[in-house]
Amino acid sequence: MNTNVKSAIQIRLNCMEGQVRGVQRKVERNEYCDDIFIQLEAIHSALSAVGKLLLSMHFKSCLLSRIQQGDETIVDQMLETMKPLIKR
Amino acid sequence: MNTNVKSAIQIRLNCMEGQVRGVQRKVERNEYCDDIFIQLEAIHSALSAVGKLLLSMHFKSCLLSRIQQGDETIVDQMLETMKPLIKR
Amino acid sequence: MNTNVKSAIQIRLNCMEGQVRGVQRKVERNEYCDDIFIQLEAIHSALSAVGKLLLSMHFKSCLLSRIQQGDETIVDQMLETMKPLIKR
Amino acid sequence: MNTNVKSAIQIRLNCMEGQVRGVQRKVERNEYCDDIFIQLEAIHSALSAVGKLLLSMHFKSCLLSRIQQGDETIVDQMLETMKPLIKR
Numbered sequence: 074m075n076t077n078v079k080s081a082i083q084i085r086l087n088c089m090e091g092q093v094r095g096v097q098r099k100v101e102r103n104e105y106c107d108d109i110f111i112q113l114e115a116i117h118s119a120l121s122a123v124g125k126l127l128l129s130m131h132f133k134s135c136l137l138s139r140i141q142q143g144d145e146t147i148v149d150q151m152l153e154t155m156k157p158l159i160k161r
Numbered sequence: 162m163n164t165n166v167k168s169a170i171q172i173r174l175n176c177m178e179g180q181v182r183g184v185q186r187k188v189e190r191n192e193y194c195d196d197i198f199i200q201l202e203a204i205h206s207a208l209s210a211v212g213k214l215l216l217s218m219h220f221k222s223c224l225l226s227r228i229q230q231g232d233e234t235i236v237d238q239m240l241e242t243m244k245p246l247i248k249r
Numbered sequence: 250m251n252t253n254v255k256s257a258i259q260i261r262l263n264c265m266e267g268q269v270r271g272v273q274r275k276v277e278r279n280e281y282c283d284d285i286f287i288q289l290e291a292i293h294s295a296l297s298a299v300g301k302l303l304l305s306m307h308f309k310s311c312l313l314s315r316i317q318q319g320d321e322t323i324v325d326q327m328l329e330t331m332k333p334l335i336k337r
Numbered sequence: 338m339n340t341n342v343k344s345a346i347q348i349r350l351n352c353m354e355g356q357v358r359g360v361q362r363k364v365e366r367n368e369y370c371d372d373i374f375i376q377l378e379a380i381h382s383a384l385s386a387v388g389k390l391l392l393s394m395h396f397k398s399c400l401l402s403r404i405q406q407g408d409e410t411i412v413d414q415m416l417e418t419m420k421p422l423i424k425r
Contacts, residue, residue, distance in 0.1 A: 074367050086361045093357055096387075097350045103338050106395045107418045113384050114421035117336065120377050120384075121249045123360075125240070128247075131370045132236050140228045148220050152213070154371045157378035159216075160248045160293065161209045161337065162279050174273045181269055184299075185262045191250050194307045195330045201296050202333035205424065208289050208296075211272075219282045242283045245290035248381065249425065297425045301416070304423075308412050316404045324396050328389070335392075336424045337385045 078130045082123055089119045124158045166218045170211055177207045212246045254306045258299055265295045300334045342394045346387055353383045388422045 092115060099109050131154070139147035180203060187197050219242070227235035268291060275285050307330070315323035356379060363373050395418070403411035 082364055090357045093354045100346050106391055110421045113388050116384055120380055124377050127370055129240050152217050157374045158247050160246055170276050178269045181266045188258055194303055198333045201300050204296055208292055212289050215282055245286045305416050328393050335422050
């Protein structure tokens with residue numbers, strides 16, 4: 074993995090762990106649902122950001138080099154790999 | 162565009178037009194919200210299916226040939242293109 | 250149905266039908282995928298807006314009156330009804 | 338908060354914290370993107386499940402009692418509260 078992107082992803086994941094603990098505290102203390110829903114939405118957004126960073130890294134390493142080596146089957150594999158990220 | 166995939170996309174879009182008209186009729190007749198919500202969800206799924214078919218076609222034509230011609234900038238363009246499809 | 254909200258919903262649905270036809274034309278003419286993906290995303294947003302309007306109307310008519318009549322079972326029914334709208 | 342639902346939510350959140358740490362480990366070890374994307378998707382689903390449990394609890398406590406006390410303004414507040422959960 075590219076080290077810059079990798080550390081960007083790790084920073085986001087550490088932040089996400091903190092967000093999940095924040096929700097745990099809010100639930101523990103019976104805080105307002107409004108705040109908890111907004112926090113859950115923030116975690117959805119963070120997941121999306123991590124997904125996009127990983128996808129970008131995966132494209133630039135794996136996809137590019139495999140196509141340059143003449144392997145076209147990677148395109149179908151990549152489409153399969155991406156499926157969990159696509160909005161339904 | 163690959164003609165097989167293109168006609169698969171067109172069939173789905175015609176179906177989606179019918180689904181939207183189905184919702185219009187249900188609203189017109191004040192039908193149960195439950196049924197309307199399920200129908201709206203079906204349109205979300207149909208949009209996702211069209212998005213995946215288009216993405217697959219775009220990868221196999223544009224992305225593949227541009228990389229094979231030595232143009233690596235297409236990778237960033239493709240990531241930008243795909244953004245509206247990514248789950249948030 | 251409240252007639253104001255009903256006509257707001259109908260206007261949005263007519264607009265959505267136009268958006269679906271717009272995508273059909275773009276696919277027919279082999280237009281840029283970027284534009285088509287943005288249009289698909291706009292239809293997702295329109296679906297969400299229709300869902301919220303319907304939900305609001307449903308809450309203000311059905312949910313409110315049923316609870317005021319002493320029927321608490323409507324709460325579970327409503328949660329079931331809303332499920333297709335919840336982000337996954 | 339209802340204690341049964343509260344502990345169901347807490348169990349899910351603890352599990353989610355473990356899932357986030359699982360992704361951190363996979364990224365640290367440069368594991369396959371496919372596995373990481375599936376894990377991100379699992380966290381999206383867990384978030385959705387927590388949101389639905391909280392919503393259910395909020396409806397059965399806050400919404401119900403406020404309407405029974407004659408406060409109809411809670412309906413609009415509830416719709417606002419739920420917005421971050423609605424699919425876009």
